[in-house]
Amino acid sequence: xxxxxxxxxxxxxxxxxxxxxxxxxxxxxxxxxxxxxxxxxxxxxxxxxxxxxxxxxxxxxxxxxxxxxxxxxxxxxxxxxxxxxxxxxxxxxxxxxxxxxxxxxxxxxxxxxxxxxxxxxxxxxxxxxxxxxxxxxxxxxxxxxxxxxxxxxxxxxxxxxxxxxxxxxxxxxxxxxxxxxxxxxxxxxxxxxxxxxxxxxxxxxxxxxxxxxxxxxxxxxxxxxxxxxxxxxxxxxxxxxxxxxxxxxx
Numbered sequence: 001x002x003x004x005x006x007x008x009x010x011x012x013x014x015x016x017x018x019x020x021x022x023x024x025x026x027x028x029x030x031x032x033x034x035x036x037x038x039x040x041x042x043x044x045x046x047x048x049x050x051x052x053x054x055x056x057x058x059x060x061x062x063x064x065x066x067x068x069x070x071x072x073x074x075x076x077x078x079x080x081x082x083x084x085x086x087x088x089x090x091x092x093x094x095x096x097x098x099x100x101x102x103x104x105x106x107x108x109x110x111x112x113x114x115x116x117x118x119x120x121x122x123x124x125x126x127x128x129x130x131x132x133x134x135x136x137x138x139x140x141x142x143x144x145x146x147x148x149x150x151x152x153x154x155x156x157x158x159x160x161x162x163x164x165x166x167x168x169x170x171x172x173x174x175x176x177x178x179x180x181x182x183x184x185x186x187x188x189x190x191x192x193x194x195x196x197x198x199x200x201x202x203x204x205x206x207x208x209x210x211x212x213x214x215x216x217x218x219x220x221x222x223x224x225x226x227x228x229x230x231x232x233x234x235x236x237x238x239x240x241x242x243x244x245x246x247x248x249x250x
Contacts, residue, residue: 003054003102010059010228014235017188019063020056020227021203021210024049026194026218039083044220046091050098055224056136057102059231063137063185065109067202071145074114085115088142089122096126103135109180110144111152139184146204153178153205179205186210189234191227193219211237 024045031041049066056064069084076084092106099106108123123142156178160166166174176182187207190199195216199207213230 008224013231016060016231017234019185019187020061020189020191021065021187021207023067023192023200023202024219025192025196027220030218030220038080041220042087048220048222051224052222052227053138055227059228065139065141067141069142071143071148085119089119092122092126100130103133105133105137106130107137107139107181109139109141111148115143146201149180150205191230193217193222209241
């Protein structure tokens with residue numbers, strides 16, 4: 001897959017989000033509508049993710065967080081869970097060289113609880129091998145849940161207080177330091193495919209002031225152009241972060 005394609009240049013954006021969080025939804029529906037199994041839909045979603053990563057790099061995005069496996073996904077059939085566990089591991093190993101070539105840094109966002117040790121090992125190895133890359137940071141949210149992350153941070157603060165290591169009041173900054181990836185900036189653009197309009201327990205803390213864009217395209221149909229369309233929509237938004245402009249209508 002080409003990173004820079006002269007025939008697919010991104011438009012000139014008024015502003016580019018520093019951090020995009022993506023809910024990659026619709027793999028199963030895409031596959032079933034074509035008479036395929038859900039697992040075939042997940043395989044098709046891999047190409048979509050790589051093209052979106054390439055598009056993010058071309059657009060100048062610095063952080064992209066992909067919702068690869070949620071804490072709620074354990075409720076799916078044992079067969080699909082087994083496939084997703086093995087597939088996440090396989091994709092990381094198979095695409096690591098390409099992402100290295102693209103200067104992408106991989107980080108894991110999520111909990112080790114219940115996660116296969118082999119998947120944890122593959123995520124950690126990908127982090128280690130790409131640690132010195134200086135391009136786009138690709139955060140792989142595997143076994144991730146927004147509520148669980150907040151509970152994790154709160155529990156860590158309680159433990160620090162018990163040990164006498166917590167000084168002063170609990171601030172947002174102190175709380176953020178206990179998140180899975182404290183160095184990760186807040187989400188600017190929250191993007192979801194498939195036409196569903198909900199957050200699905202994703203980036204609840206980090207996306208509290210994000211701009212939300214929901215597209216009807218199923219995830220395997222996503223391309224870098226789809227991403228650019230969402231960035232174009234984002235660039236038109238006025239982000240006020242609680243402030244308000246007083247503009248009486250004449």
